[in-house]
Amino acid sequence: MATIEDVAKAAGVSRSTVSYALSGKRSISPETRQRIDAAIKILKYTPNAGARALRTSQTSVLGLLVQFHDDEFAPAMLQYILPIADTARSLGYDILMMTEADGAEALTRTTESGMVDGLVLLDVTDDDPRLDALRAARQPSVLVGLPGNTRGLDVVDLDFEGAARTLVDHLHELGHRELILVTPPQHVYDRGGAYSWRFRDAAAQRAAALGIGLAVHCGESQQPAINQSWHDFLDGSPGATGLIVHNDASVAALPHVLHQRGIRVPDDLSVVSLYSQDFARWFSLPYTFVDSSPSMLGQLAVEQLARRIQASDHAGPHGTRLLSADLVDRDSTREV
């Protein structure tokens, strides 16, 4: 591979001149610049990333920490990963993706060795075991998902409380007075996925304030338990006129279950949910929903991280940013 020395020789200048021509940090005469550009093109010169990183302590690489759980509904994950990768690239960064179970180890390994300029953490839990290592790292980071203790951290997440209230209010305004809420499965609570109880508690509180009956159930994550649980929930609340679903695997199975039972939406039952546009498309889901906005969250996270990295004054964290979610009306609800 060509080095900066090769380019300098070919262009008849010094290495420093080539370097400055590349960085634009000092003015170069037009003729010199032309010779350098020509040499770079001919030699197909690309600066060596390792040498640059060694010299500048900057890698132009962001670490992305993803956690996978066997019991998880994985299709949803990619919706976060792609916009993160795309936004990173548009800001000049590449993505080093780590999927191993021991996220804290991966975090330490890549930060201590200087492989990354910053980190994005996905699937953050209430008491996330990666946070101690994160606070000890010298690189900045952004979490997607709200942990219990946000001290010293940058966090981006959906406003799940607001989303829950939006959906309860929507059904309340249409006259519904008895609702069913299906939440994420039990293991999400157990694991500390705070979005599960943040949504649930806000929905319950709002329903209580509005005098609405709300039957709350943990949904399942695997067939055939999912379909069975649906039958149980529906049988258990024969008077319910509205259904709020906050559970990807369960809502994906819902059209089939409702069809089986001969329940028409919205004629017999009003249904609202919380998921993303892409998810709705993949699973052909026709329900009114609050957009979980994974691409917006991913984009915000990376933009915030890039800002932190480039902040010359080593400014402290920006804090927690909760994205308020919009209702997308798909006419799966009706007045009662």
Place this chain on the structure above:
Amino acid sequence: MATIEDVAKAAGVSRSTVSYALSGKRSISPETRQRIDAAIKILKYTPNAGARALRTSQTSVLGLLVQFHDDEFAPAMLQYILPIADTARSLGYDILMMTEADGAEALTRTTESGMVDGLVLLDVTDDDPRLDALRAARQPSVLVGLPGNTRGLDVVDLDFEGAARTLVDHLHELGHRELILVTPPQHVYDRGGAYSWRFRDAAAQRAAALGIGLAVHCGESQQPAINQSWHDFLDGSPGATGLIVHNDASVAALPHVLHQRGIRVPDDLSVVSLYSQDFARWFSLPYTFVDSSPSMLGQLAVEQLARRIQASDHAGPHGTRLLSADLVDRDSTREV
């Protein structure tokens, strides 16, 4: 961050001794080793990745080139990415994931700058625009997916021809003589996704050889076109007793369509397909299938790539390896 110099001082030895203690490339006295290990632990020393890469021209990073298409059924992608990341890590590599549209540029950028030791390419097409850049790169690589011209390349892919024959034979042995085949959507053919015609042509040839009638249709990739196309296909072949589906989005919608039409499987119709275990689980698909084995393919690809990277003799490519796929019988077929 602590450097090797810090460790050397703390342990009262030279930098080279620390380096050799770390690499194990020469013997170190037990006392010295102990002092070094202690210093490393106290200082939390991790070698700087940039410096090591500069010196050794090895990064312990593999590039992963993923291509996304707006019209694609993205959930399937993650099944390849995860096992690749896991296998890489178990072999000591991290993954630099590139998702940008211009894969050739990403490839050149990361190889020329020495950011990666090797590359895995996903979604390889018949006339893949990344292959010229790939052949010019100094790092080895492995493709997942068979291109038209494999000269000088390492390829891992499913034996789609064998999979097609397995499925046709399975139905033939049960007495079926009139079948429907639903293939990937037209845009997959247009894009050069060779698996589409490899499967189709092998199925057609086998059916012809066995004297079976085979109605071949391109499936759709988006609702509501998917459901409509299913009705067209089924209406168009009222005498068909067996259905072969090679289309993720279409097969995901099939249970609902069959239920709508009151078609019972296998009583009224035998159904077989080609997809992965995870896919079947996510979409609750109950059909007999040939396992598309994404995790096996990802693992084989990375193992082969690691072998190429570590081959001291710069051995040439291993060639093309087609994984023969197994039939998983889920009792969605019956004798006719």
Place this chain on the structure above:
DNA sequence: CTGAAAGCGCTTACAG
């Protein structure tokens, strides 16, 4: 069994 030193390919303060 251990050390001193060269050098990987950059960037940038210093000098002109």
Place this chain on the structure above:
DNA sequence: CTGAAAGCGCTTACAG
């Protein structure tokens, strides 16, 4: 507007 030189943190051939 341009150049010579130091130094980032490693690894390894050379020397003992």
